[in-house]
Amino acid sequence: MKPSIDSTAPAASADPEMTARQQALSDIEASISLSKERADALKKEIADMQGDRNKQNAALIAAAERVKRAETDIAALEDKLGDLIVQELEVRGRLDGADNNISNVLAALERISRNPPPALIVNPSDALGSARSAILISAILPELQAKADAVMADLRHLGEIKAEALKQQEQLEANLQVLEEEQLRITSLIAARKENENRATTALAAEEAEAQALADKATSLKQLIDELQKRAAAVSTAAQATAAANAGGAAPTLDKDTVKLALANTNRSEPAVPFAQAKGFLTMPSSGVTVIDYGAGDGFGGISRGLSIVTRAEAQVVAPADGWVLFAGNYLNYGQIVILNAGQDYTLLLAGLAKVDVQLGQFVMMGEPVGTMGSQTIGRTVATSAGVSRPTLYIEMRKNNEPVDPTGWWAPAAVPTQSG
Numbered sequence: 540m541k542p543s544i545d546s547t548a549p550a551a552s553a554d555p556e557m558t559a560r561q562q563a564l565s566d567i568e569a570s571i572s573l574s575k576e577r578a579d580a581l582k583k584e585i586a587d588m589q590g591d592r593n594k595q596n597a598a599l600i601a602a603a604e605r606v607k608r609a610e611t612d613i614a615a616l617e618d619k620l621g622d623l624i625v626q627e628l629e630v631r632g633r634l635d636g637a638d639n640n641i642s643n644v645l646a647a648l649e650r651i652s653r654n655p656p657p658a659l660i661v662n663p664s665d666a667l668g669s670a671r672s673a674i675l676i677s678a679i680l681p682e683l684q685a686k687a688d689a690v691m692a693d694l695r696h697l698g699e700i701k702a703e704a705l706k707q708q709e710q711l712e713a714n715l716q717v718l719e720e721e722q723l724r725i726t727s728l729i730a731a732r733k734e735n736e737n738r739a740t741t742a743l744a745a746e747e748a749e750a751q752a753l754a755d756k757a758t759s760l761k762q763l764i765d766e767l768q769k770r771a772a773a774v775s776t777a778a779q780a781t782a783a784a785n786a787g788g789a790a791p792t793l794d795k796d797t798v799k800l801a802l803a804n805t806n807r808s809e810p811a812v813p814f815a816q817a818k819g820f821l822t823m824p825s826s827g828v829t830v831i832d833y834g835a836g837d838g839f840g841g842i843s844r845g846l847s848i849v850t851r852a853e854a855q856v857v858a859p860a861d862g863w864v865l866f867a868g869n870y871l872n873y874g875q876i877v878i879l880n881a882g883q884d885y886t887l888l889l890a891g892l893a894k895v896d897v898q899l900g901q902f903v904m905m906g907e908p909v910g911t912m913g914s915q916t917i918g919r920t921v922a923t924s925a926g927v928s929r930p931t932l933y934i935e936m937r938k939n940n941e942p943v944d945p946t947g948w949w950a951p952a953a954v955p956t957q958s959g
Contacts, residue, residue: 845935
């Protein structure tokens with residue numbers, strides 16, 4: 540069961556969190572480069588969904604997926620632009636070296652043109668000198684031609700590099716605009732959905748304060764999760780699993796098409812399928828580069844019990860699976876963390892966030908935004924070659940509060956969509 544919160548109590552008139560979300564929305568609107576017409580169209584689109592939670596959920600998950608793809612594409616484009624810059628520097632270096640060689644050859648030819656050897660027909664006595672000059676010139680000209688051909692090839696390559704860099708830069712700017720638009724859409728949707736919530740602010744604040752008090756006392760993630768699970772009853776994972784459990788049998792095995800169909804339903808208030816049957820379908824919480832795998836050294840002399848991913852600054856973080864929020868807030872040196880109860884005694888931990896957008900007891904669907912990263916690593920949750928200059932997301936899966944290797948649980952990664 541979800542934490543008991545009185546949904547019939549009136550919402551408080553002054554909601555600090557709502558005020559903060561509205562301020563965040565205003566900040567994004569002020570900073571983005573979208574046209575006023577496009578921003579207004581987005582607001583109207585979201586206003587038309589007012590009160591329709593199913594549409595809001597679908598739009599939120601779709602927007603989050605577009606953000607994730609845009610972040611992946613932007614990272615690939617930035618890498619490609621970096622490679623083009625290196626290529627340009629290499630070509631320019633060759634051209635600079637060729638300038639010196641060609642200058643020396645041209646100077647020699649200029650000296651010969653100023654004091655040319657006499658023609659054989661005019662002065663046969665100088666035949667030996669003329670022959671030597673002819674041999675010298677015949678040796679120089681092919682080399683000069685080869686150097687000239689190499690220079691022309693480099694110049695053409697340099698032009699191609701500049702044209703490709705311009706193309707990639709235009710694509711990057713287009714993707715950045717898509718990213719800005721989707722971030723505005725997500726922020727607006729979260730604010731709109733928050734306005735529709737009828738949850739009791741006072742009761743929710745009390746629940747969150749109690750959870751934070753547990754976090755302040757806990758000295759390890761294992762202890763924290765143990766305490767949180769004691770507060771929440773076991774969560775039924777899906778209608779099929781619940782029915783099977785009530786009948787005393789095992790949950791039915793679902794084929795891939797059935798799982799996909801169940802996950803496509805955005806009008807759900809509990810996990811689409813039993814968590815164990817979601818293996819191979821979980822979504823990676825953020826796009827980025829995995830720098831520490833499960834079972835690898837954690838940089839502090841221990842073994843990592845999760846994944847560490849270096850992300851873009853202020854990257855979006857989404858729920859890797861359906862579940863209820865067991866905890867959302869600060870914990871030790873992990874920064875902001877989110878713990879999800881995915882059912883069947885599984886929990887999912889996301890750590891290192893700068894901001895969370897979910898509340899205690901809230902049901903979140905796979906792919907739904909739960910928060911954002913900061914501009915650098917928060918705390919010292921991991922040790923990576925990026926140091927603290929790059930934000931790092933730590934992901935951990937547990938069953939019965941024991942770490943589980945997440946290998947094989949993730950859906951295939953999306954391929955960057957940019958051309959070239």
